[in-house]
Amino acid sequence: MAQKRDQNVLIMHGIGWGDQGEDYAAPLKENIRREFKKSINALKLPDITSGDIRGPKGLRFQAVYWSPITQDPEDELIRLLGLDKEGYGPKVYVKLRRQMIGLLGDMIAYEGEGHKVYKAIHSRIDDYMEQLLIGLKPEGEFDTPAPLTLIGHSLGSVIASDYMWDNMKKGIPRYHLANGKLALKNMFLLGSPLALYALRDNPSADRETLAASLGSPLQLDPHGGTWLNLYDPQDPIGFPLKPIQSYKDAGIVDYEVRAGRFVSSLTPASHLGYWRSRQVAHIVGHKLALDWAAINSPAFADRYLDEVQLFRLRLENREPIRP
Numbered sequence: 621m622a623q624k625r626d627q628n629v630l631i632m633h634g635i636g637w638g639d640q641g642e643d644y645a646a647p648l649k650e651n652i653r654r655e656f657k658k659s660i661n662a663l664k665l666p667d668i669t670s671g672d673i674r675g676p677k678g679l680r681f682q683a684v685y686w687s688p689i690t691q692d693p694e695d696e697l698i699r700l701l702g703l704d705k706e707g708y709g710p711k712v713y714v715k716l717r718r719q720m721i722g723l724l725g726d727m728i729a730y731e732g733e734g735h736k737v738y739k740a741i742h743s744r745i746d747d748y749m750e751q752l753l754i755g756l757k758p759e760g761e762f763d764t765p766a767p768l769t770l771i772g773h774s775l776g777s778v779i780a781s782d783y784m785w786d787n788m789k790k791g792i793p794r795y796h797l798a799n800g801k802l803a804l805k806n807m808f809l810l811g812s813p814l815a816l817y818a819l820r821d822n823p824s825a826d827r828e829t830l831a832a833s834l835g836s837p838l839q840l841d842p843h844g845g846t847w848l849n850l851y852d853p854q855d856p857i858g859f860p861l862k863p864i865q866s867y868k869d870a871g872i873v874d875y876e877v878r879a880g881r882f883v884s885s886l887t888p889a890s891h892l893g894y895w896r897s898r899q900v901a902h903i904v905g906h907k908l909a910l911d912w913a914a915i916n917s918p919a920f921a922d923r924y925l926d927e928v929q930l931f932r933l934r935l936e937n938r939e940p941i942r943p
Contacts, residue, residue: 624672624916627908628752628766628802631683632745634774634811635726645683647896648771653679655898655905656912663909665917678912682752686741686779687726694725726775733782745783753801765796765803767841767911771904773894774857777812784838794839805841805911808904809849810894811858811879818864831863837870844914844928846907847872848935850900852879852890873935875903903941907931 629652631645653676660673672678698704703718729737756766772780784804787797795804818833819825825833840847847867851858853876860874861867877900879893894900910931914924934941 624677625762625766625912626678626680627769627805627912628756629679629681629769629771629908630748630752630780631681632770632772632776632780633683633685633687634772634776635723640687642683642685644685644895645681648894648901649681649683651896651898651901652905652908655902656909659906659909660913663913663917663920665913665920667919668913668917672916673912679908680752680755682748684745684748684776686744689737689740689744690726690729691722693729694721697721697725730775730779738782741779742783742786745779753799756801765801767805767915768797768802769806769808769904769908769911770804771808771810772812773810774813774891777809777814778817781807781814781838788838795841795845803841804838804845806846806907807838807840807848809851809861810900811851811855811891812849812861813857813859814849815859815861815864831865834864834866836866837872839870844911844925846928846932848903848907849874850877850894850903851875852877852893854890855879857891873932875935876938877903903935906941 631648633644656679657673660668660678661670698718698721703714703721730741732738770780770784772778784797787799788794788804789798796802797804818830820833822829822833837847847870849861849867849872851860851874861872862874877894877897879890879897879900907928910924910927913920915921931941
């Protein structure tokens with residue numbers, strides 16, 4: 621029996637995650653795995669059995685938890701400023717200020733390639749990448765690097781993009797990581813503020829200048845690789861990216877989703893709703909199912925690119941994605 625190859629998924633949280641640990645991604649992982657199996661079954665692959673995707677088979681997740689690098693100093697700053705004591709003002713304002721330190725603090729601390737916090741977070745990601753690499757199937761069983769899908773939420777989408785860019789500079793071809801063991805297949809952005817970076821180094825810029833301001837994004841595997849930007853219109857931090865020319869040229873698809881429960885999805889709280897969104901999980905799980913089938917089912921391989929194109933067209937036309 622031929623050895624089946626898993627899809628590897630690296631998940632990156634965003635701002636303000638405090639001390640939740642790696643469990644922050646548990647709901648998303650569970651939902652993606654369920655939707656992945658539903659999509660595999662719907663593809664009706666004659667050379668694949670239910671045992672091939674039973675339990676954890678098919679998908680390997682690694683959730684990066686970088687928050688302590690910024691959270692610990694932010695907690696100390698709260699104490700330094702006296703925001704941990706009563707009498708600083710109305711409780712609601714004190715709580716809001718603490719939240720602003722957590723939200724804005726992460727962004728301010730991270731900014732700047734080569735800065736200490738930037739390096740420390742990327743070093744933490746290196747540790748998680750090593751854990752992901754340890755579990756890869758022996759290299760001798762396959763003649764190509766293992767596929768990697770990256771999911772980045774909020775500031776995590778920026779960090780993920782920076783990290784991959786730094787680690788793919790020496791990759792040949794460019795969608796291969798420098799270690800030669802992984803190839804970037806998909807980028808899924810959830811509530812991403814990447815479009816705001818068009819403002820950097822652009823004083824008094826007009827619309828055309830802003831649209832042309834960002835350089836080429838990461839290169840993905842040209843054989844079915846997908847850039848997908850998922851955002852809730854009520855999310856104050858998530859923005860479309862296709863109006864930025866370099867992302868349009870890279871083939872990014874902007875797709876509006878409803879993040880969170882019915883009430884929260886209609887408010888700014890939707891920014892934290894992606895982790896439990898069945899709609900988000902279904903879109904991601906379906907694409908991973910197509911990718912898995914392409915390398916594990918010879919019966920499916922010939923129609924893989926057609927299925928990916930159909931998947932993209934449905935997203936671009938804002939149609940629902942069904943198995």
